[in-house]
Amino acid sequence: MDGAAHTSETGTTTQREAIIKVRGLRNQFGPQVVHDQLDLDVWRGEVLGIVGGSGTGKSVLLRTIVGLNRPAAGSIEVLGVDVVNASQAERGPVEQRWGVAFQDGALFSSLTVLQNVMAPMREHLNMSTRLMKELAELKISLVGLPPLACDKLPSELSGGMRKRAALARALALDPEIVFLDEPTAGLDPIGAAAYDELIRELQRALGLTVFMVTHDLDSLYAICDRIAVLAEKKVLVDGPIEGMTEVDHPWVKEYFTGPRARAAQLKTGKGPETGGE
C-alpha cells in the first residue's frame, strides 16, 4: 500500500505481492457448476487478462471477487482481507480501494457524467464539493473525454464514451485495483486500440492493478502482462502471452493460433514466431 505511481512489474520481478488471492473457489448455479477448485493470484501492478470461451464464467469470476456473487466454497483475499467472510464494516474500506467498470458502463442514467463520477466521492470522501467537482473533472479528462461531456447524460453518449465515463467513475476514489468487464467489446478497432492505450497509460501513471475480462486478442497482445485462461471450471493455465501457443489444450491452441490471433500477434510483434525471426 505504498502510494500510487509505481511502474508495472512484469513476471520477472522476484518479490511480488499477491493483491488478490483466490483459493479453491467453487461457484454453482443450481446443478450447474461454473467454477470448481479455482485458484488465481493477481500480482500488484500487473495487467491480468482473463480469457475463456463463452459460458466459462469469466464475468462470474469478476462478480464473485467484487462481492456481487457469493461463492459456494473457497476463499478470496483482496488486499489482505478475506472478502467472502468479512463483515460489511471490514469490507467497506477494501471496496473503496477497487473500482469496477461494467461492460455497458452501468452509469446511473438519471445523473450526468460529472455527477456519476462524483457519486462515490460524495458517499465516501470528506471534502468540499468544489474539490470533488475538480477531481471528477480531472478523472473525466484523464480518461480522454472532453469537458463538454461532463454535462451530458449517459444516454446522450456514444458506446465508447460511455465506457470511458464508466472508467472515470471506477477511478473516482483513486483505487489500487480496477476491474474491467470486456472493456473493448463493441468498440471499433481504432476506438478499441485507443482504449487499450488509455488503460495502459493510466495503469502506468497511477500504478494500478488491472483485472480485465476480455475477448479481444488485440488487447491481450497490446496491454496484458499476464493471461489466465479459464477452462474446465478452473484457471487452466496462466502466464505471459508468449507462452500461450505452447499450451497443449485444444481450446487454448485454437484461441491463440487461430487466424485472428496471428493477425493480432503480427501487429504487436510479441508472439514467439515473430520474436524468433
Added chain:
Amino acid sequence: MSAPTLTMEGSDNGAVLHLAGRFLTQSLGSVEKAFADVSVGTGALRIDMSRVDGMDTGGAWLISDLMRRQEATGGQVALESVAPAFEALIETVRAADPHEHFDEAPPRSFRGFLEMTGKGVVNGWHDTVSLFSFFGETLAALFGTLVRPWNLRAASLFSHMQDAGFNAIPIVGLMGFLIGVVLAFQGATQLQQFGAEVFVVELIAISIMRELGVLLTAIIVAGRSGSAFTASVGSMKVQEEVDAMRTLGLNPIDVLVLPRVLALLITLPILVFICVITGLFGGALMSWINLDITPGMFMTRLQDTTDVKHLIVGLVKAPFFAVMIGVIACWQAFQVKGSATSVGQRTTTSVVQAIFMVIALDALFSIFFAQMGI
C-alpha cells in the same frame, strides 16, 4: 497512516512549502483548506516534497492546482526533492488538467423564465400535434385490420385482454361493491331526514350506471393497464426493439399498439358492466341492512323507476374512454427517449394524462347528453 501536513516557511530567497505525509484522496479533506490558504504571491515558491511518502491523483491535483495558481499570478514555482514516480504523476495530472471548467445550472433570471415558458408552449404544441397524428395512425391501422382481419395479432390481443381485462375483474368488482355501499350509506342518512329512504334505489342506480361505474372503472384501468402499457412499450423503445421492428418491416402500431387498444376497447365495457352489477349489489345489501329495504323491494323499485337508458349512457362512454387510455399510454411509450428515468417519467405522465382526459371527456359527454335530453 501519516496524515498529510503543510508547513509554510519564509526564507530570504522566497517561500518554501514543506509537504509531509501521504497525500491520498481519502485524506485530502483535512488539507484542502490549507492548500487554498497558501498565499499566492508573485515571488518564488519552492515546494519541498522530501517527506512525502504517498500520493495519488487527488494529491497530485492539489499540488498541480497550487502550481497553476502560482504561475497564473506571475510567480515562480519549483518542486524540490520529489520522487520520480510522484513527479511523473504530477506531470500526468497537469497534462490532463481540463483547464476550462464548465458551469452548472445557468443562473435563473426573468429571461430564463420567459425562455422556459416559450419552450413549454412550443413543446406543448408539438406534443398535441404528435398525439393527434399518433391517434390517426392508430385509427388507420384499426381500419386496415377491419379490412383484413387476418392481419390482427390474435395471440397478443387475447393476452392483453387477459392482463387488462380478466385480471382486473376482482379489483373492479370490489371497487364497484364498495361504491354501492358508500352511496347507500351516505344517501340513506341524508334521505332519512325527509323520510324519502326509498329513493336511495334511484340514487344508487342512476349514479352508478350513468357516471360512477364507468368513470371509476376507467380510472382504475388507466392506472393499472395504462401504466403497464407505457412501461412495457417504453422499455422496448429503450432497448431499440421498436426500431428493430421497423427494420424487419413490422409496423409497431400494428404489433404493439393495436392489440393493446383493441383489448381495452373490448374489455372496458365488460368491466364497466361488472362494476355496475357489483355496485348495485353492494347498494342493495347496504339498503337492506341500514334501511330495511329488502332485496325484493330493491329489485322491483329498480325495474319500475330506473330507465335502462341510464345503463346505456354509461356503457356508451366506455369504448371512448378505452381508446383514450390506450392511445395516450402507447403514445407516451413512443415518446420515451434513452434511459430508464425517461420510462418512469413517461409512465407517470401517461397515467395522469389518461385520467385527466377521461374526466374531461366525461364532462363533454354530460353536456352532450343533457343537451340531447337523454
